[in-house]
Amino acid sequence: MKTCVMPPTPGALALAGALIRAARLVAFPTETVYGLGASALDDTGVANVFAAKGRPADNPLIVHVASPQDARFLVEWTAEAERAARHFWPGPLTLVLPARQGHATVAVRQPDHPVAAALIRAAERPIAAPSANASGRPSPTEAAHVEADLGGIIPLILDGGPTGFGVESTVLDLASTSPAILRPGGVTPAMLAEAGIHATTTPVVVSQGASPPAPGMKYRHYRPDVPVIMLIGGERHAGDALARWAREISEHGGRPAVVAFEREAAGPWPNVILSSPEEMARELFRLLRTFESDADVILVEAPRPEGIGLAVVNRLEKASSAVLAEEDPLPEEIWRVRRSGA
Ligand code: TXA
Numbered sequence: 014m015k016t017c018v019m020p021p022t023p024g025a026l027a028l029a030g031a032l033i034r035a036a037r038l039v040a041f042p043t044e045t046v047y048g049l050g051a052s053a054l055d056d057t058g059v060a061n062v063f064a065a066k067g068r069p070a071d072n073p074l075i076v077h078v079a080s081p082q083d084a085r086f087l088v089e090w091t092a093e094a095e096r097a098a099r100h101f102w103p104g105p106l107t108l109v110l111p112a113r114q115g116h117a118t119v120a121v122r123q124p125d126h127p128v129a130a131a132l133i134r135a136a137e138r139p140i141a142a143p144s145a146n147a148s149g150r151p152s153p154t155e156a157a158h159v160e161a162d163l164g165g166i167i168p169l170i171l172d173g174g175p176t177g178f179g180v181e182s183t184v185l186d187l188a189s190t191s192p193a194i195l196r197p198g199g200v201t202p203a204m205l206a207e208a209g210i211h212a213t214t215t216p217v218v219v220s221q222g223a224s225p226p227a228p229g230m231k232y233r234h235y236r237p238d239v240p241v242i243m244l245i246g247g248e249r250h251a252g253d254a255l256a257r258w259a260r261e262i263s264e265h266g267g268r269p270a271v272v273a274f275e276r277e278a279a280g281p282w283p284n285v286i287l288s289s290p291e292e293m294a295r296e297l298f299r300l301l302r303t304f305e306s307d308a309d310v311i312l313v314e315a316p317r318p319e320g321i322g323l324a325v326v327n328r329l330e331k332a333s334s335a336v337l338a339e340e341d342p343l344p345e346e347i348w349r350v351r352r353s354g355a
């Protein structure tokens with residue numbers, strides 16, 4: 014199949030709407046990451062999404078709506094949902110609510126992106142969409158990332174330029190006894206609390222100074238083709254630790270790349286020094302995709318796990334094959350998993 018990449022002109026949007034109504038797939042930008050859309054009202058369209066991504070069947074999709082009114086057709090609209098939507102829609106907050114029919118719950122969100130909104134209007138129906146990456150790969154923040162993963166598999170990518178937040182929406186469970194954040198994202202616990210929604214957060218598994226073992230290889234998430242090593246708890250000497258590891262990898266004939274906040278991490282290896290957790294959220298997935306072709310190991314300094322940093326640490330932890338503190342040595346596995354000269 015030929016994949017067309019088109020700017021979101023009226024003609025392209027009309028074509029996209031027709032494709033969605035015919036149970037075909039359209040990739041489109043949102044304010045978080047690119048989504049892979051199908052008609053939420055069509056089982057064939059939804060099945061096509063799972064097939065295109067190679068996504069496990071037990072991981073449900075978010076339904077994207079044009080307004081809270083549209084969400085009411087799909088879910089039991091509670092007072093808490095109304096409050097959340099009033100404060101954060103359109104925006105990067107997904108609400109898990111009791112379904113009106115079929116499944117027990119449905120996740121809904123109104124994206125804050127003109128192209129996403131125009132696509133829902135053109136399709137004349139809500140759009141079920143996961144992130145538009147091949148299952149297990151870093152989420153796409155540019156049309157080119159979608160093309161790299163799904164080119165030849167889907168008919169159309171609407172190219173709206175780079176996305177804004179760079180990490181996916183916050184998933185807030187409002188169907189259980191008390192509100193719970195199932196996935197941290199652009200809407201932080203503090204922002205929810207300010208709106209009067211007090212949600213429990215799944216604790217960040219990674220704690221300061223600890224160096225837990227590699228996350229299970231069976232759940233691949235956000236992973237580029239080369240190993241990622243995440244440095245946590247690096248307050249004052251993170252840059253030095255990253256430079257030490259990068260030098261060691263170079264000395265063994267490997268090619269390190271570094272993403273950090275501290276200048277000291279720069280060296281004669283590909284590196285990007287970021288100025289804030291917000292910038293890391295925006296750039297992380299793109300940098301993982303860029304460096305997988307230039308490097309054998311990607312070393313990343315984690316932000317503090319607070320605010321948007323919670324979402325970044327959550328994604329990084331899943332992307333990483335090892336989590337280290339600054340005094341730790343590089344793990345033995347790194348020398349085994351490193352691609353041999355490729
Ligand atoms: O920002 C985003 O949310 C992006 C853009 C495209 O909107 N979408 C996205 O979709 O990240 P996806 O499929 O990659 O992640 C959806 C998340 C998964 O963690 C899934 O398990 C959860 O939402 N989810 C979906 N329906 C659910 C439900 N009924 N109950 C609990 N979790 C649900």
Ligand code: MG
Nearest residue numbers: 143144152181
């Ligand atoms: Mg995803």
